[in-house]
Amino acid sequence: MNQHDPADPLDPPAIASTADHTLEERRRARIAVDAQFSAFYRKTIKRLTGFLINHGASLPVAADIAQDAMTKAYQRWGDLREPQAWVHIVASRAYIRKATDIREEPVDQVPEPTSLLPRPDTAADWEARHDTLQLAKKLPYRQRQILAWTLSGYTPSEIAQQLELTPEAVRASLKKARRTLAEYIRQGEEEQ
Template sequence: MDAQFSVFYRENIQQLVGFLLNHGASLHVAADIAQETMVKAYRRWHEIRSPRAWVHTVASRSLVRHVADVREEPAEHVPEPTSLLPDPDAVAAWETRQDTLRVLRQLPMRQRQVLAWTLSEYTPAEIAEELGMTSDAVRSSLKKARRAAVAYIRQEEGQ
């Protein structure tokens, strides 16, 4: 069990952090939620049937709860390297290159959520199943998200 989970963790932790970033989370929040989610997955490893979908669902819900109940101030600087952030000083440069994240953060939560699942290579049918929506509702949210993103980019280019 430990070996299976270890392989799963190594193959999926960075993708999970990216998934949360695509939802609009800051890097440190995404890393924390991803790590907490993996701890929960480890504890329930024997009962999880679809681990990748499970961690995405749990992480997504954790982020929604975090956004709804923010009580602490984020740290200005990550002081030391971790396995999730091997070079903390490179984080700022990496985030700067992520223009997509600025666009995603402008979207309503449902559109961000559906787009984040899509960017993690889930199909509308899979997203609908995980989020308890219809496939048509997922496609509609994706269409709205894409239109809003294009409008935001055009506005930025015009300034």
């Protein structure tokens, strides 16, 4: 004999088991999303930092901006169709905002070590050893931007799509950037 009251439309034990089941599904889904994002993060963070350095950012600034972009990506993870391109765009825009900000805030002490910057005191030495980065900083912003996207593995068509340019304009800027860098290198070799 059923002890369920026919006036009560829902069976409380059925509700409880459904709620537990839903919570467990959400927990599993969250774990899967976290694992997916974690793999994306590990695959992308160093390249994104390098992308920003190629734009002209110093290593500490590039690491901070890359981390901020990844945080924003995690917050919007379910909505992103092309997460790699999205973080590159967000990071690029953040760097532009930072680069055009005139305020200087010198520090007396070297920043604390992080996983992206294990020895902050050697960042300047690392940058100095990479002459090409110093030369790239002399390029006009658009050429430096397109060169950074190219060095991150994007094709001119992909860059054009992300920056809302024509592929021809991207190719032309890339060609000018390469020619200018080659000229800078040639001049440097002649001076030595």
